[in-house]
Amino acid sequence: MTNDAGNFFFGSSEIVQRLKENSIEPFFERFLFKKNFAFNNKNSLEYSSYAFNSALRRLTPNKLKYILVIPTLRCDLSCTYCQVSRASIKAKSFDWCDETVDRFIDFVNEYADTELKIEFQGGEPTLRLDLIKKIVDEVSKIRPSSTFIICTNLQNYSKELKNILHNKNVQISTSLDGSKKLHTQNRTKKMTSTEKFFTNLREVIKDIGHHRVSALPTISDFDQIMDVIKTYHSMGLNEVFLRPVNYQGFARKKHKESKNDVEKWIKAYCKAIDYIIEHNETEDQKIIETNLAIHLRRIFHPGQNGYVDLRSPNPVAQDYLVINYDGSFYPTDEARMLTRIGLIDLRIGSIKDGMDLEKINSLNQAQDNKNDKACKNCALQPFCGVDIIDKISRYQTVDYPTEKTYFCQFHMAVFTKIFDLFSKGDIRFLKTASLHLGGTYALSPALAGFNCD
Template sequence: MYTLSLEVVNKCNLNCSYCYLGEKKNTSMSIDTAKKAIEIAVHEVQKQYDKTLVIYFIGGEPLIAFNVIYEIVAYTKSRCMEMNLKYMFSITTNGTLLTKKIIDFFIKDKFEIKLSLDGSQEVHDLNRKDYQNVGSFLTIINKLKLLRKYEKESDKKVSYAHVVTKNNYQHFEKNFQFLIDLGAERVETGIDYYCTWNNDEMKGLGIQIVNVFALYKNQVQIEKKRIYWNLLEHYLEMYLTTCNFYACKAGLNSMFVAVNGKIYTCIELPEFQIGSIMEGLNIQRIREIAYVEDKLSESCINCKYKSICKTRGCQASNYEIHRNIYEPVEVKCRMTKVFLNLIENNFTSQQLENLKIREDR
């Protein structure tokens, strides 16, 4: 599988307080840029065992550039059929611009949808407001009928993505329950690693994670609900598989193309640029990033989980926060320990062995 993340637009109709884009440039990707990116991806995906190309549309708010998405999908399908490749489409959206026309398009082309919804109205509207400082919760809730139509007709489940940050982490458990009550079967928790968490806040976040884990277990074991929680799946995989520094291998099996056509491993940092749509991929730079020497930082030397931890190998986030690819982000480090401890103490050896068999497949 090869993933091409396309930043089809750098503008947004919301002004979320934790947005990683910072000052938005209000530009859209040209069709020509997108096609050149797809050509590079089509070449790369042929090196992958399963010959599957995943196109992931992001922004900004990607639906602002729906006309671009429409053209890209048609072009991707045509090129993949010519080359006998499989393809998948995915999008992250704030949901405010969804229409029946767009949903029907997503159904027809089997899109995966990730919807940004932080939880209850009180919590969601703390951070996810428009440029008039009006919360977006009610607008999104009014789109639920369209999302139910999508789930029914596509036989896929919407992923509900919520961000946990300093001004809402105390409501983590409550918001997780809110999303489940709303009907979410896929919950994707994103912890805001870009803000500065103090010690008390990190302790509080750890307590909330323990509470959410207990809630999740109850929903799955007692209520018999089928719920996917990305963080638990991520840390289970970490616990069960061999650790490699820079385990994600971004650049080898994926690339991120910015609006301007520059290509990065995953985030738009000059140090992680690996090419451009005009010049192609810089193979030497990809190898330098992907096969960098593994070193333990001082903060990792005495950690009991150092042999399995993949958090310390996230070069991009380490560098963005510390300007050091080996120094893990503290809140990520501490939350990793919370999750791995939960796994150790809540799964039997047989359960873990069964899960390992699943991972190996």
């Protein structure tokens, strides 16, 4: 049982029946008051708490806090599931020009929050380290608390990149698909390139520390999910974001199965979570799985609504924006990919012409699960999100029934798994959940009430 404020408790269908018939016992009525499910009146403290948390769960930052920048679409690799349909390394007219950089700095000055994060994506953004350096330097002057993430395939760990990394606000994010064999198969195609990648990854970790390097896998073979986790562990990487191939870009042709393989993915993912719970119980070097952390935060940290792939409402271009190699704006990276393959034009303006407010407003009408028929009747609504771009991508319409979507089925499965584990009160899970929420592998006071041991 949940309410809009995200309070919850576990109960049988008999309780539902009794509530319907208005025949509950006095002790259960007291329990409902205590849990913020019942109120004497709207002036009560309980109601204020309920109203505050309900509002907090729907609050989204009203200034740009995260800008994803694509200084070039060119890339020196050709991964089988490339989401963006990258351009070849020698292609012309796929890079930001100087004018775009200048306009971008003005744009940041006018619209960005003081706590700004800029992520450089591609293509391979390190092909234009000159642009990255200029943006880092200029933005740091006008928004000194800004942080930067360079997403790179780490085929080159050049002197210029090392110089940029002297700035402690710059982090590295890379793709590591698992074993060397798998990484070669999916990404580099040549073992020599894979060796180069692993050498560079070790070197960058040595130079700037694990805390400034993150890696993400794309799981193309679900049977190998445990091997992926073990590879991360062996590299000293404590966080892994388990994600299947995204049904975008080149993947639409080369990984057609990724459109509808949600059941298989859920099975593999849940098995991996069980493995991580066991691993954390016995190993000193603990593992955090990013997806699990995101879902747990959605339950226990109301107000943390910055993750655009799982929140509701999910307003377009309000706190998050993608700026493509040609200066055009997109609501998300997936949206730019859909536009690139010609499925639908989701461009919402440009650095030169500003925001296309009409288009943004029309997209925003569907970006709230409060208005969705299925979500209105779902107990997970306060924690879940809405993603019309994924709907358009997979089903070519926003009107596809939500309960049948990949998005709904996956998130419902993850939340259900989490609540199932909480209802069992297994201490090993509670410690792993505490680790994901607070960084320490010990039962946190906030979760102590679930402990059945």
